[in-house]
Amino acid sequence: MGGTNRPFHPVLMFEFCADPKAIDGLKWMACYLTTPKHQQFYFSFLIVLALIAGTAPLVMLLGFCGAFMRRSAILPIKWLGHIYTSMVRGVPDIVFFLFVPIAMDQAFEYTRHRILCPEVTEPVYRGNDFVVCTAAKLPLSSSPQWVHETYGFILAMIAFAVVFGAFAANTIDGALRAVPKAQLETARAYGMSERQTFWRIHLPQMWTFALPGLSNLWMVLVKSTPLLFLLGIEDIVYWARELGGTKTSFFEYPHPDWRAWYFLSLLIFYLLLTWVSEKAFAALTRRVSRGMATQGGKDATAGNAAEPEIAGARL
Amino acid sequence: MDSLTISDTQNNNNNANMSGVPVIELRDIHKSYGTLKVIKGVDLAARSGDVIALIGSSGSGKSTLLRCTNLLEIPQQGDILIDGEAVRWKAHHDERQPADAVQVRRIRTNLSMVFQQFNLWGHLTILQNVIEAPVTVLGRDPAEAARFGQSLLEKVGIGDKSDNYPSQLSGGQQQRAAIARALAMEPEAMLFDEPTSALDPELQGEVVQVIKDLAIDGRTMIIVTHDMKMAADVANHVIFLHQGVIEEEGSPDQLFKKPKSTRLRQFLSSTGA
Numbered sequence: 379m380g381g382t383n384r385p386f387h388p389v390l391m392f393e394f395c396a397d398p399k400a401i402d403g404l405k406w407m408a409c410y411l412t413t414p415k416h417q418q419f420y421f422s423f424l425i426v427l428a429l430i431a432g433t434a435p436l437v438m439l440l441g442f443c444g445a446f447m448r449r450s451a452i453l454p455i456k457w458l459g460h461i462y463t464s465m466v467r468g469v470p471d472i473v474f475f476l477f478v479p480i481a482m483d484q485a486f487e488y489t490r491h492r493i494l495c496p497e498v499t500e501p502v503y504r505g506n507d508f509v510v511c512t513a514a515k516l517p518l519s520s521s522p523q524w525v526h527e528t529y530g531f532i533l534a535m536i537a538f539a540v541v542f543g544a545f546a547a548n549t550i551d552g553a554l555r556a557v558p559k560a561q562l563e564t565a566r567a568y569g570m571s572e573r574q575t576f577w578r579i580h581l582p583q584m585w586t587f588a589l590p591g592l593s594n595l596w597m598v599l600v601k602s603t604p605l606l607f608l609l610g611i612e613d614i615v616y617w618a619r620e621l622g623g624t625k626t627s628f629f630e631y632p633h634p635d636w637r638a639w640y641f642l643s644l645l646i647f648y649l650l651l652t653w654v655s656e657k658a659f660a661a662l663t664r665r666v667s668r669g670m671a672t673q674g675g676k677d678a679t680a681g682n683a684a685e686p687e688i689a690g691a692r693l
Numbered sequence: 694m695d696s697l698t699i700s701d702t703q704n705n706n707n708n709a710n711m712s713g714v715p716v717i718e719l720r721d722i723h724k725s726y727g728t729l730k731v732i733k734g735v736d737l738a739a740r741s742g743d744v745i746a747l748i749g750s751s752g753s754g755k756s757t758l759l760r761c762t763n764l765l766e767i768p769q770q771g772d773i774l775i776d777g778e779a780v781r782w783k784a785h786h787d788e789r790q791p792a793d794a795v796q797v798r799r800i801r802t803n804l805s806m807v808f809q810q811f812n813l814w815g816h817l818t819i820l821q822n823v824i825e826a827p828v829t830v831l832g833r834d835p836a837e838a839a840r841f842g843q844s845l846l847e848k849v850g851i852g853d854k855s856d857n858y859p860s861q862l863s864g865g866q867q868q869r870a871a872i873a874r875a876l877a878m879e880p881e882a883m884l885f886d887e888p889t890s891a892l893d894p895e896l897q898g899e900v901v902q903v904i905k906d907l908a909i910d911g912r913t914m915i916i917v918t919h920d921m922k923m924a925a926d927v928a929n930h931v932i933f934l935h936q937g938v939i940e941e942e943g944s945p946d947q948l949f950k951k952p953k954s955t956r957l958r959q960f961l962s963s964t965g966a
């Protein structure tokens with residue numbers, strides 16, 4: 379893995395690190411923790427955060443699409459919605475994480491191959507190989523390293539979104555159903571159109587019922603990010619193993635097996651992340667259930683800090 | 694403080710209805726659920742200022758008839774005329790449906806409904822509940838609607854609750870808020886479905902008082918109720934519904950003092966009236 383052409387460029391932090399053999403103690407530690415590889419390790423934390431931040435809106439988008447499809451009056455669309463949610467929910471996540479990026483990659487390349495290289499007559503599948511012409515490769519072989527990594531990252535993000543979107547669709551659909559019919563009927567009785575009823579009454583009341591499930595989903599999403607490792611992305615797990623392993627005196631900074639320390643840092647990172655998330659969801663729950671005659675709403679109107687029901691149904 | 698008081702609006706409505714065309718007219722309404730015939734040919738006319746009480750035993754079809762009036766239920770047969778304007782129908786599979794969604798919405802904004810279970814929108818404060826439909830449906834200016842809404846809340850005696858959520862109010866207060874919400878639409882007529890039945894006896898009085906005031910103001914109302922005393926006090930016309938047909942109707946004096954049919958006599962003695 380060359381350090382060039384990355385979205386991120388390691389820098390030499392301290393002048394005195396030029397000769398690691400000559401230093402020790404705190405100085406050695408400072409130099410050790412700022413090596414280019416460590417900087418990539420720190421950068422990979424940002425990748426995890428970016429994955430979560432990028433995936434969450436996609437999950438909501440797919441969740442709403444899936445929920446609306448399931449509620450559609452048009453039967454084929456309804457079925458499609460049900461097929462999507464039950465198929466994804468019925469297959470182990472890991473299988474989907476491995477399947478979606480490869481399938482999408484091959485589908486993209488195959489389509490480009492058909493369009494860009496019509497003159498190639500040999501089949502794309504040759505024996506065990508999937509071969510497309512050079513021009514159809516994604517990304518092009520000539521692209522810099524960071525394009526390849528970003529492409530892989532985006533595929534991973536879509537895989538996460540597809541999987542979690544199905545769960546979100548289920549949660550949102552259930553929450554839309556949980557809003558009492560009388561509330562919507564009253565809106566119609568006061569002359570609201572279907573659209574107004576949805577935006578003014580149905581959607582705002584839906585969040586109270588959706589949030590426990592969605593916060594649950596968020597936690598599982600956060601905790602699933604190490605699966606990036608499976609997709610060949612150099613994530614925090616990859617770097618923790620890589621950097622923590624025993625380094626003999628052939629290395630610039632030799633040290634014994636420090637993997638426990640590295641994984642401990644991951645543990646603290648995830649704990650912090652989930653702790654912040656819980657606080658955020660508690661605040662959100664209080665906000666959306668204001669006035670609602672649910673336990674959360676009662677607590678919220680009474681001004682208590684209501685704990686959200688994170689420990690709801692497991693996925 | 695607000696020039697647009699309830700009685701002022703009502704006078705406007707009266708002027709608009711000097712022609713004598715009923716505000717609400719139902720002709721030969723039939724409604725069934727599957728094979729269960731619930732309403733079997735009911736006629737009803739409410740002129741401006743009429744207060745009609747719909748009474749009858751449980752399951753006789755009172756709620757269904759009321760809900761047909763503002764098209765929350767679609768009767769399979771019969772005509773509904775609001776201010777003389779007949780609801781237009783279209784065929785939809787085997788059943789008929791209103792042909793014009795805009796007409797349906799216009800009718801509904803003219804007939805405000807008050808529900809047994811209040812049905813205040815839980816995520817909105819009391820004042821927000823009151824101004825929601827005037828602003829989103831009628832396109833009223835929010836500040837103007839809020840001032841009018843506040844005056845209505847004061848009229849029904851809960852002016853201090855405008856920033857509370859429905860779940861923080863007693864049943865009687867919630868129902869009075871629901872009545873204010875109905876009034877905020879400045880409807881031509883109001884439909885009440887057992888407005889006091891979900892309330893403890895000591896809370897019923899405050900709601901009955903509000904309805905009495907509305908009757909004195911000359912509001913056009915159809916009230917489904919099990920409260921015979923309220924029916925006798927506020928209604929100028931009482932309809933006794935039995936198994937989906939009008940068994941007997943007339944003035945409260947006639948019906949409550951000199952009931953003709955045995956069924957009505959039985960019903961009245963069973964309610965202890």
Ligand SMILES: Nc1ncnc2c1ncn2[C@@H]1O[C@H](COP(=O)(O)OP(=O)(O)OP(=O)(O)O)[C@@H](O)[C@H]1O
Binds near residue numbers: 729750752753755756
């Ligand atoms: N949505 C529905 N589907 C099927 N049957 C219904 C439906 N709504 C009402 N019914 C039936 O229609 C009949 C009349 O019901 P309705 O609610 O109009 O009675 P009601 O006179 O209002 O009674 P109550 O005094 O108990 O409110 C009942 O037998 C009821 O079971």
Ligand SMILES: [Mg+2]
Binds near residue numbers: 755756757886887
């Ligand atoms: Mg009823």
